[in-house]
Amino acid sequence: MLDYMDINSTVGFTNGVEIPRLGLGVFKSQPGEETETAVRWALEAGYRHVDTAAFYRNEVDVGRAVNAGIVPREDVFVTSKLWPDDFGYDAALRAFDATLRELGLPVLDLYLLHWPRKGMVADSWKALETIYKEGRVRAIGVSNFEPHHIDELMETVEVPPVINQVELSPYLPQMAVREYCRDHGIVVEAWSPLSKGAVLNDPVINEIARRHGKTAVQVTVRWHMQHDIVVIPKSVKRERIVANADVFDFTLSDSEMAEIDGLDRGEDGRTGPHPDTIDFWD
DSSP: OOOOOOTTOEEEOTTSOEEESBOEEOTTOOTTHHHHHHHHHHHHTTOOEEEOOGGGTOHHHHHHHHTTSSSOGGGOEEEEEEOGGGOSHHHHHHHHHHHHHHHTOSSBSEEEEOSOOTTOHHHHHHHHHHHHHTTSBSOEEEESOOHHHHHHHHTTOSSOOSEEEEEOBTTBOOHHHHHHHHHTTOEEEEESTTTTTGGGGOHHHHHHHHHHTOOHHHHHHHHHHHTTOEEOOBOSOHHHHHHHTOOSSOOOOHHHHHHHHTTOOGGGGOOSOOTTTOOTTO
C-alpha cells in the first residue's frame, strides 16, 4: 500500500515515462469554454494530468488550456484516444495527426486504443507503434481491454502497451484485470472512479470519510491511489476540482481499505458497457 503521496506523485511505465497518479477527466465536458475553463482550474489547483479523447470532441479546448502558459507544457501530461471508427493502420495515422492538430501539440504524452474493436486491433496498434517510434507520442496503451484482448494483442506487438484504462470503482474493482496487468507490467487507470456519483451515498464510504473529516469522493480517490491505480475524476465545477485533489493529507488504514474492497458488486457495479459486448461503431 502506498502511504505517502502528493499531487506530484507519479507511476512509472515500463519505458521510463512517468504518469501523474491524479488527473482530470473531461468525458462529457462540453466543448468550448466549459472544458477549457475546467482544465485551467485543474492546472491552477496543481493537477498535471489531463485525459481527453477524439470522441469527446473537446481536444481543442484541452489544448488551449494546456498551451495557455499556466504551467510549462512539459509539466503537463496529456492523454488522448483513438476511436474505433478510425481503427486500421492508415486511418489511425490520420486520426492521430488530427488529434495533434486539435490539441495544438507537437508531441502527445499518451495515446490509447479506446475500445477493443474486434478484428481491427492489430493493424491499429501497428499505427501506434509507428508514431511511437517516430517520437510523436511518448507512450502508447489501451483502454477497456480485458485480459484476453491484451493476450491477443501481445501475439503481434513490437512495443507492448504500458497502460490499460478501464472502468474501475469500489463497486467494480476489476480484480482480474488488475492482477493480469500487474503480472504483465501494465499500469491500471480508472475511469468512472466514483461510479457516476453513487459513492456519494454509500454508508461505508461516508462513515470512513467522517472519521477522517473528508468527503466520500476524497476517500474514494484515495482508495484508488493506495491501490496504485491512476485515477481521473471528472468535474467542471471549480470547487469540486479542487476538492478532488485534496487527498494527500490522510491515509486509509488497512482495515478501511478492506472495508471499501468489500463493496465489490461484480458486474452489477458496472455503469458503462462491457468491452466484450459493446458494438456501437458497427
